[in-house]
Amino acid sequence: MSLFDTHRALLQGALDALATRGYWSPFPEMASPKVYGETAQADGQAAVQALLGKDYPLEQPGEVGRVATEQSPYGVDIGVRYPECEPEALIASARAAERPWAQLGRKGRFGVLLEALTRIHKRSHEIAHAVMLTTGQGPMMAFQAGGPHAQDRALEAIAYAWKALADVPEQALWEKPQGKNPPLAMQKHFETVGRGVALVIGCATFPTWNTYPGLFAALATGNPVIVKPHPNAVLPAAISVSILREVLTEQGLDANLVQLALSEDPAHTQQLARDPAVASIDFTGSNEFGRWLGDNARQARLYAEMAGVNTVIVESTDQYAAMLRNLAFTLSLYSGQMCTTTQNILVPKDGIQTDEGHKSFEQVGQDLAAAVDKLLSDPRVVTAVLGAISAPQTVERIREASGKGRVLLASRAVDHPDYPGARMHTPVLVALTQQDAAIYGRECFGPVSFVVATDSADAALEVAASTLREQGALTLGVYSTDRAWLDRAVQLARNARVALSINLTQGVYVNQSAAFSDYHATGGNPAANASYTTLAFVADRFVVVQRREHVAAPPAA
């Protein structure tokens, strides 16, 4: 059985799920021994342990040396040494790998990708541990977001690519009537051809979840890929690249279709990005480098997810306690280091109506602080939910934020029972007023949230609109029992082109985005120019090359 036939049902399941966007996930998010095997977690951790401090087993063209760039937020000594390769060599070998990949045919290519994804899935615990150690995520989140949820996003990209490619017929018989004469008849072939080398630039916090969509979308549409992970979160990407190369090699294909690029010199990435052969760049990261790419890598189509200012507006609620618990979890999860985490919580200065009576602005702030404090009072919850702080600069931002307004909840350093060197800090909550736009109107990445007293609930909509227009956002949340006001919030979300969550009080959080159902980012505001996943994410990664030639028209029936 071909690889494609082996995995055909998986692809079909994804296509079916995307047609309705109900709940679906082929990769179980529970790290249960019953699902993944009794020894899977221990095996995965041991596999990562065996890599630490050594040369990573990856041989690529143009290697000039080895580099170890990762500093674990958990204080673990990573020290994995990856190959540093000349950009020219990476580009040349990527280009050379394109032709055999194309010749494999569509089903052949999709079979390889689905096989690789299935093997990635089987190594979820290993990848999860690598994600945890490099990003600072808590273990459960590292497993879910770094494993099955990332795999869902990969499969989603593969399925969209399938749809976009399937829209192009492979050939056509074109017969144009010529009155009494025989028709003009032509045989036409339509070949889908990748645009060229794809560069996929990962981020420090979600090295698989934010890398897989571009990686698999580019490969599926016929392009060789160079994966350039964030220097601090290389290992999860390296393992993923290795698995793809392993399957390619087994199939007698050119493993250099997928390569890893790493260097301590920023000019290395810049050279790759500007290479004329690079036709697309997927980028997750800072606005600063995103802008640099837009300004300088002009030959490439850029798919960028950058910073935004995510906002929640509280107008009223009939589930006050549940709302606070929901928000507290959102602010705490992975220490607020998700691109979808709420930064600004807008509350009318005159307070809000709730099922527990009227609550003043002051009271809402105190109650939210108490909810976060309560959530993080259990040491086991702290390590599970909070995780560690990815970058030292984030700790500095927490300190600075504390001086920018009235502190509702002070951040405190936390010790990890198993990782004495872990960089752990609880969230800081700062009260501001509507006039403090200079503070809350820009991204302050990390566990920093501003509870902003707005002049009114409608003023909160205006504040959010203004922030969204200038900075963009991946998420907007609102709480209200007033349908008319909610309609205005829906209009705001539409105009600002941002995803909206309404009255989240149960086990779904504004910062969560479920593959096959939720579109992650709209691509229509300054925080991102593309979405996981739409047809637009895949359709321009290939072109149609047609050829046509006369044939004798078949005899009339």
Next chain:
Amino acid sequence: MSLFDTHRALLQGALDALATRGYWSPFPEMASPKVYGETAQADGQAAVQALLGKDYPLEQPGEVGRVATEQSPYGVDIGVRYPECEPEALIASARAAERPWAQLGRKGRFGVLLEALTRIHKRSHEIAHAVMLTTGQGPMMAFQAGGPHAQDRALEAIAYAWKALADVPEQALWEKPQGKNPPLAMQKHFETVGRGVALVIGCATFPTWNTYPGLFAALATGNPVIVKPHPNAVLPAAISVSILREVLTEQGLDANLVQLALSEDPAHTQQLARDPAVASIDFTGSNEFGRWLGDNARQARLYAEMAGVNTVIVESTDQYAAMLRNLAFTLSLYSGQMCTTTQNILVPKDGIQTDEGHKSFEQVGQDLAAAVDKLLSDPRVVTAVLGAISAPQTVERIREASGKGRVLLASRAVDHPDYPGARMHTPVLVALTQQDAAIYGRECFGPVSFVVATDSADAALEVAASTLREQGALTLGVYSTDRAWLDRAVQLARNARVALSINLTQGVYVNQSAAFSDYHATGGNPAANASYTTLAFVADRFVVVQRREHVAAPPAA
């Protein structure tokens, strides 16, 4: 019956045709009185005549005066005075028109567009005459390319937009199992929202064919459009805009959803292009302005068709006479002013094998010149096929080209029996050698072709590859009886990402592209970054804005 229901079959016909890409055209290309009405042609011409020298009947916001910019290549006094409107006013009224357009709903919008397209079709003779007078096209071509073929391309864009939008479910019930507990249940809505104001910049030669795809694609995906026609070919665009506005007004919608922009000051277009509200630009025209747009209108997604160097390679043929006739027509049609017209004809210096025996390079050149000469010896053919020269600079290029090599066929000025002021010139053919890349390696727009002696047939492939890499092309033609060599040509076309026509000897020409079957431009080489029409042409013109809210899960079955 709603407009959508009225035109549902037309849309479905297009969707069916695109699924197979065989021959299909809902708009008859024969300007037959039986199809279009006995008096249709005379009526259309009279309608245009009635507009000449007057204020064009179009009222738009922010009018600061009237401008008449058109100089007919036929020497006809056009003198139509169009409104010049302030860019700020055009942008503001476009933005204001977006919301009611969105609220109309998908079927409502498509109904309006299909109704407008149908009315455009009914006025084909009028638009054709406007195309002829402003572009210099011959009357038959002006009718076909300016009328039904352009309408086909419009419908194609509408159909692709329908497909891309239909890929997004309008809502979903998402239920995530929670073990023994009731599932988490959310109702999700997915709204497709246009990216913002679309600017559609037309060209001097095909003011409808190259304008309709972007115009209708942008409208169909929810965006207001400002049409900026070429100053010399305004009338066909203005009539089209007026028809759209007429239907919008009838439906009680805001006519400013579609506006015309015109000014004698180039800064006017530049200001529009750089406006932050402009989210997309469709552009057909010069590399120079295309580059300016790419450099300066950075906020907008650019869909650009620019200059390229189209090539035909003659390796051998078993239909020598038919090949020459086919090429002669290609070079003559609209005086070589199509973006798809062949500029370089590569022939091995040692000649070629044909069904009429071996032909030397010299002989092929002479025979091709004779074929063009013969085609244009009939005065009726001359006026029908050649048409007039759109721009005075093209006449200058003909003169210059004659001095760049050995002239195989001299250009001659031609008189038009009905239009004494017509600017008509027959094609010039110049022989060059492979070493003359500085001459043939760049675009020389107009009825100028170079017959280039290459060192061999394989060298011709290399020459073509080099030109394609540097300049791009919309078309590549080859003639050969050697399947192995043709396979190499197919590879070349694939690598260069250019559409290939093989052994055209019948009534199809390399410069022709049939909607619903042929993809026009691949979008993958320097001549164009987008194609008529693929999913990529429409899918990124809108974003998906989702909202989600908990609902009580329905009881288990």
